[in-house]
Amino acid sequence: MNEHAPALVVMLPIIGAVLIMLIRHNNLNWGIALISGISTIYYSIILYLNARSIGTISYAMGGWEPPVGIEYRIDEFNSLLIALIAIVSFLILVYARSSLNIELKKNKISTFYSMYLLCLGGLIGILSTGDAFNAFVFLEISSLATYVIISMGNDRRGLLAAYQYLIIGTIGATLYVIGVGLIFIITGSLNLYDISVKLGDIELYRPLLASLAFITVGIALKIALFPLHAWLPNAYAFAPSVGTAFLASTATKVAIYLLIKYLYLVYGFDLVYSNQIFIFVVLSLSIIAMFGASMIAIFQSNLKKLFAYSSVAQIGYITLGIGIANYNGLTGSTVHIINHSIIKAAIFLAIGCLVFSSKIVNIDQLAGLGKRMPVVAVCITVSSLSLIGVPGTVGFISKWYLVLGSLEQGLWVVVFALAVSSILALIYVGRIIELIWFHTPVGGMVSPNKMPFEMIAVTVLMTIATVYFGIDTRLTGDLAKIAVENVLLGEQL
């Protein structure tokens, strides 16, 4: 079976999704979701280990040889992210059952699991495929599932948010397809690696740049790169908590990977970065994201929205590394993909606990949380601190690489921007910490629902991960470094 692992990591969640739709028994379906989740983890780890030991794995889907057939190409970089996403989404699944019982209507829960797995399958598909059009298909699969997930929350504004995302997401996908079409016209191939070889001797510079622009903007909509982020805050705010945690820790990260893949593996470093305007645009948009979104986050009153805007800001950090475009910058990006995924999972899961126990939606309701729910309060505090980049947490690791990268490029402005944006993060995080620990609850205590063990356990586990990987970076920083070194910069070095 192991030689089919590249197909299995994609197919297992999708098979699970179909089974769940057929069975429609909530608890049984949870079990199915868990099983397909854990088997995905198993194969993703096998993939990573193989990619480390053997090198890049090329898998011909259905036995059709590339470049005509669809090729799945697993290297150290995407298999690392596949493993990350499989693990995080499995943990969120463990947490999901109790939370969904409270937040969703009983008849919707099975559909939720199904969509969750479908989305997971789509995301892993985007990561592993080596085919431009296949990537589009998976992009659509995951997006469609995402629209459903967002619209499922009890808050009816979720419908509007889902609709908004549907429109924007479709525009993004369209732009992406146009870009792919242009490439296909130029090179006659859809296989990304084939394309990258053929692009080497292409004279048609202008259509190539046009395709680059289309694809970048198309993916940037999915990434929610400022100023194309408008769909994200509402989507995160009104989706069920489990959905938010899942989307925040996986979906945007995968889109970022796709962008990195195009920039470095398809178009190639030289083509993209000989273009000063491109660097300038990416850097300045990232910096604006870091500032603008953090500023907006400071004034939010909805808890999930606040952290949604903080996500937009943090995505700015990741794209910043892409713009810095050197070894350390890219390592910073990659490591922040992993770290931010962990941080946001921890935060949104903790918020899910709050919704579960006392229906907390607004920041004001956090007052006195430290006394009512000390464990969750500590989780939120610690993971928020790592958003600032306090040393000893994962946020610091990412920031360090980004600072180093920008110093190497002589980008002092970027260093300064990084510093100042941490202060903005400090302001909105400080506000939350103060409310949690130093305010007395207004209007008496709401008697909280008793928290089920697995919800607390997963939240705590994620929080511990934000600290643990801030100290021991062998599994995050070092692997990210290796991935960047071997995959992205392999040819440049």
Add this chain to the structure above:
Amino acid sequence: MSQQIIYLLPVLIPIFLSILIKITWEIQSLRYPILLSGPILALWSVYKIQQNSDFMSSSINIFDIFPNIGISLGLEPISFVFIIMVNSLWLVATLYSYGYMRTNNEKRLGNFFSFFAIAIGCANGAALSSNLLTLFIFYELLTVSTYPLVTHKGDEQSKQSGRKYLLILLGTSLCFFLPAMGYVYYLSGNLDFVSGGLLTTTLSSMEVNNIAMSILLILFIFGISKAAVMPFHSWLPAAMVAPTPVSALLHAVAVVKVGVFSIIKVLVYIFGLDILLGLFTVDFMIYICGFTIITTSVIAIKQDNLKKLLAYSTISQLSYVVIAILILTPSAIIAASMHLVAHAVSKITLFFAAGAIYSSTGYTKISEMDGIGKNLKVVSIAFTLGAMSLVGIPLLVGFTSKWYIVQSSVEVGQWFILLVITISTLLNIGYFTPIIYKFFFKNKLKEISFKTLPQDINLSIIICCVLMVILFMQPNLVMEVISNVK
């Protein structure tokens, strides 16, 4: 492995202690033994480390965070002096604070003491750090772990102060300290503290860019805002809302001293004195520190709140240390370290006295304190001694350090520093004499009943006074150790 554990002990002991305090707080009879065991064990562990190592040659890598740099701990002369100072004063402060918190019926004592211990653990970690990254990490953790202590009261004022505290301390370190550290790493590919200075030893004289070095110096001194050099000083007076033992130990000893200690470490072991000579920002920073010293002393004169006055005096004394390092001679390093210790002992005495006055009478304002010297003899005399020491009157340790600072500034012809010290000494006299006069020679404004102070408060105050005298008699306790710095 066992080596690593020994080096980690000064950090781990306070942290375990804090957990232990949390768990056993309800058992009354165990409180004192447990609280006191922390500092004693910590001192013992420092002694063990000292036996195990010769200065500067050994540092232990605990684990790597980034390739080749990570948490690594070691003992060198300055950190030896610093860590001994912090932990012995922790012992005294434990005595004091238990008495203080009991007399004033402060709430959440268990929380208080456990955060207190964590803060000391971070300070110890900063003291032992043998590379810049470790120092930075413990520096930041110290900020975060003292935040709950600053806001211990939980009222609106302490929340605001807490905000200022976090914003300035974290903000400056993320804005200036972190980029500066990154730049050092970029230049030298390393962050270790090297005797003679990392940058001096790794960069050839061709590579040294004076402008970059000048900017780096400014980034470091402003980034380490725990040293409270203007304009990033305002967190310190704000932090005075904390209970007095916190102000005494943390804002006279641990936190602020970690600040100046870090600056000493950076200048001596990262830059190296040679590379700094002739940078125009050295002069610039001397002027800034001089300005800080004079201005805060003037502000201190106007204060009516005793703790605020002491806070401003602390800011000015911290700049003394910074200005002393910036003289950039080996003897100046000794003088700076000496002043670090001298100020710690003197200021903790003053804070203890202020807290004792508050415990006994409830007074916080100087204008209310007329005539209390007759009832609170020990406390008032201790306050007088502490003040005299800061002014620099012989027989007390403050004289020694001031003497050496003056001496080393004269050696290199830094007349500006001499001028600043003279003026500020006059100002010191200006703000301390009226208080002492009030204590002893004025009549009470109204008769109030004085609460008798518990013996542990008196005892801790007396110990501090004795320390001030001993250190005057035997300055070599500190100076001989420091003179090992190469």
